[in-house]
Amino acid sequence: MITKSEVKYIQSLGHKKFRDELKQFTAEGPKIIIELLNSPSILLKALYATEEWWNVNKDVYESLAPGMAIEIKEYELEKISALSTPNQVMGIFHQPIYDKVTSFNNCISLMLDGIQDPGNMGTIIRIADWFGAEYIIASEESAEIYNPKVVQATMGSIGRVQVIYDDLLRLIKAIPAVPIYAASLEGKDITEYKKITEGIILIGNESKGIQVPLLQSATHQVTISKRGKAESLNAAVAAGIILSHLV
């Protein structure tokens, strides 16, 4: 059973303002929930699930502190779910607190200059996780990672990739030098690059690309050569292609 005040609380987490204030977020569906429960960096606050889900996840029930595991009815799940088709289970999690990163040396990172679409942001986090990128550095106007649409699109990878929001130009000046590979339409062909083990891959906004001063701070410009006529590639697809060639 779920109380009225719990419903209100969970619904408030649909808004960025409250997510920022409460430092929590929601996630839904069996796949993502299991991934987040296994994440060392993300802590659970409460888990709401239908009888059907608890029946096959008795071990989860037994591992949780009293009050954290709540059985609810389908119609109750519908009230709190952000999905058009609610999917058995919803969790409230604490936003992880990471140590401040002061260097991006000796690893692969992604830098996002204004990725606006939550689906793209989530897909990029999943791609970073697939290719073992350690950090995602996003400009302050990029989509917020705890937006429910982003969380769902990460498919659980949100628990394994650290996302840092910052002023990108300021950050680049503040950190020790590291090669920056900018996705651009006028760079060297991606197939001409050798594999790398260190560097930041810079991806621009869906329609405006990378802002000029940031592009100028890149040490390399990388182009995915075109054989057809499309004007551009989706930002997440471009990130995936560049990582697959460079890493």
Add this chain to the structure above:
Amino acid sequence: MITKSEVKYIQSLGHKKFRDELKQFTAEGPKIIIELLNSPSILLKALYATEEWWNVNKDVYESLAPGMAIEIKEYELEKISALSTPNQVMGIFHQPIYDKVTSFNNCISLMLDGIQDPGNMGTIIRIADWFGAEYIIASEESAEIYNPKVVQATMGSIGRVQVIYDDLLRLIKAIPAVPIYAASLEGKDITEYKKITEGIILIGNESKGIQVPLLQSATHQVTISKRGKAESLNAAVAAGIILSHLV
């Protein structure tokens, strides 16, 4: 100005049933509209746009037959638009009729085994256009390309890539032999393949992958090697990565 019956007609095109019956579809926004107006295979039925858009596109106005160019107010556009933020112009187009394709030799094609998400379908059409793939062969349960969400995600590429819906197993048996490269988690690493100029790249459903009999008909299995922990990659991202390595 737009009449009540026109509003009703355009709204009906939001439903697959009417799109199938009328063999028409809608597209919105300056970028896509200009691309579709320039497409040799897609014919315009009517174009509804605000004064602002017609002012900068006088040449379009003059090139259209009487009655095809209609000036409407913002609030009228809001009535017919499927977008949360209507964007100046909306077109009704005839679905193109292509000759039956009997061979996929000497070109690159994509085969989609049940891509369900309209955003993924649109993004894949855009990727195919970028890499010069000629055909997309989609299983009958795949997302319909004239769904407004698909049309928008193609960013205009829908006018340059031919999409064929068919029973995939039946089709493979009926066409002359052509190499089939299936995206799979247990194939040979993508970087070990040489560039190809002929072949079908087979991509599976977002959660179920490629159905077994279809996978067995593939001549090659291709894997995007993983360095991190994500369980899978987004289907459109996988299609982009495979095309970027093989083509």
